[in-house]
Amino acid sequence: MGSLIRPFLIAAPLLIAVPVLAQQGEQTTPGLSLPPTGATPPPDTNRQGPELNVYRDLPAQGATPPPVAAPTVVVPPVAVQPSVATPPATRSAPATSPAPREKAAPAPTPDRLPAGRETRPAPAPQPPVETPPPPSAAAPAFTPAPAEPAPNASAPAPTPAAVPSVEDQRSPIPWIVGLILLGGAVAAFLVSMRRRRHARSLTTPPPVERPGDTAQPKAPAPAAPRPSPLPEPVAADPDRPWIAMDLGVAQARFSLIGVTIAYSLHLTNRGASAAQDVMVRGIIGNAGARQQALLQGFLAGQDGLPLHSAVAIAPGETLTLTGELRLGPDRIEPVTMGARSLLIPLAAFDAAYKWDAGEGRTARAFIVGQEQDPPAERLAPLRLDQGPRQYRRPAARAAAELTPA
Numbered sequence: 001m002g003s004l005i006r007p008f009l010i011a012a013p014l015l016i017a018v019p020v021l022a023q024q025g026e027q028t029t030p031g032l033s034l035p036p037t038g039a040t041p042p043p044d045t046n047r048q049g050p051e052l053n054v055y056r057d058l059p060a061q062g063a064t065p066p067p068v069a070a071p072t073v074v075v076p077p078v079a080v081q082p083s084v085a086t087p088p089a090t091r092s093a094p095a096t097s098p099a100p101r102e103k104a105a106p107a108p109t110p111d112r113l114p115a116g117r118e119t120r121p122a123p124a125p126q127p128p129v130e131t132p133p134p135p136s137a138a139a140p141a142f143t144p145a146p147a148e149p150a151p152n153a154s155a156p157a158p159t160p161a162a163v164p165s166v167e168d169q170r171s172p173i174p175w176i177v178g179l180i181l182l183g184g185a186v187a188a189f190l191v192s193m194r195r196r197r198h199a200r201s202l203t204t205p206p207p208v209e210r211p212g213d214t215a216q217p218k219a220p221a222p223a224a225p226r227p228s229p230l231p232e233p234v235a236a237d238p239d240r241p242w243i244a245m246d247l248g249v250a251q252a253r254f255s256l257i258g259v260t261i262a263y264s265l266h267l268t269n270r271g272a273s274a275a276q277d278v279m280v281r282g283i284i285g286n287a288g289a290r291q292q293a294l295l296q297g298f299l300a301g302q303d304g305l306p307l308h309s310a311v312a313i314a315p316g317e318t319l320t321l322t323g324e325l326r327l328g329p330d331r332i333e334p335v336t337m338g339a340r341s342l343l344i345p346l347a348a349f350d351a352a353y354k355w356d357a358g359e360g361r362t363a364r365a366f367i368v369g370q371e372q373d374p375p376a377e378r379l380a381p382l383r384l385d386q387g388p389r390q391y392r393r394p395a396a397r398a399a400a401e402l403t404p405a
Contacts, residue, residue, distance in 0.1 A: 241360065243270070243313065244268045246398075247347065250263065254390075258326050258332065261324065263325065278308075284345055294348075332384070343381060350362075367379060
């Protein structure tokens with residue numbers, strides 16, 4: 001008995017799968033159609049297994065959307081949006097849920113097979129063809145957005161937003177470079193024009209002089225007279241001595257006892273015979289308006305002190321005499337220039353000498369001051385407003401060759 005039931009149990013799943021496969025083979029791709037409103041699908045007599053009452057007893061889920069007029073879609077200039085078709089709102093259709101797909105029941109496998117009978121492999125059931133869900137099932141996934149009311153035909157169409165052109169987005173650097181180049185070109189043009197005018201003025205021929213209009217050439221302005229150098233003493237008689245004099249300042253200082261000048265007096269015999277019984281006198285004073293009266297009194301022998309004496313100076317010999325001249329505080333006459341107090345000392349020397357046939361005298365005045373840096377023809381005066389001090393670069397310049405009276 002058990003051997004008769006087992007083959008039937010094996011063949012039962014195959015018999016159940018045959019109608020399902022036949023139904024799936026007969027079905028074609030359904031079109032997009034909605035079931036009629038309020039109609040309940042009739043039961044399928046060819047369906048095997050329990051029947052699910054999906055369309056019969058399912059109540060209406062939710063209210064249908066309100067009637068919406070088909071909007072007029074304005075196509076923008078950039079992107080094209082497809083117009084969405086909305087279902088007619090004449091009748092309300094109940095919302096339907098997608099029908100569940102039936103799956104083929106797996107073939108039961110027996111726990112044990114008789115040992116004496118050969119087991120045949122059960123034919124594998126073909127995979128069920130997927131039927132596309134009805135349009136109502138896909139509606140929840142692609143629910144269209146609520147359409148806007150159709151715009152009035154008389155209303156003006158919205159103006160699309162102005163898209164910035166490529167020229168507006170360009171960098172201003174080319175314009176700046178162009179302006180710089182233009183300015184350089186203008187400057188070069190102006191410079192060239194100026195040079196041309198200058199060249200024309202140089203190449204312009206001089207105007208032709210008419211007869212009778214000849215102007216007298218202007219006399220050149222006289223040049224500024226140069227200070228003539230001090231004449232060198234020339235021996236009038238080749239048989240007599242002639243003494244030349246020069247002064248060097250070794251030190252100059254300002255103290256409470258006055259201005260002291262340490263000097264070196266150089267006497268040179270440029271004559272043909274020896275100078276004998278040489279006597280040297282000297283004086284110091286202020287250079288300025290009163291220096292002429294000072295020198296006249298000195299040469300007349302009224303002022304001055306004897307400083308040096310020498311027995312003889314041979315022809316061509318140079319005798320150097322050193323000493324100091326002091327200008328007391330009561331005799332100092334400073335020159336005021338602003339906040340500065342300046343002093344220009346004036347030193348004069350007179351050398352008297354003899355020879356066999358007569359007597360002679362040589363006198364000279366010198367300006368004492370400070371050497372400039374770099375050295376110049378004129379000396380800088382001594383400053384007294386800085387208090388007692390020793391001047392660093394003292395020097396002397398010959399003022400004049402005096403003719404003794």
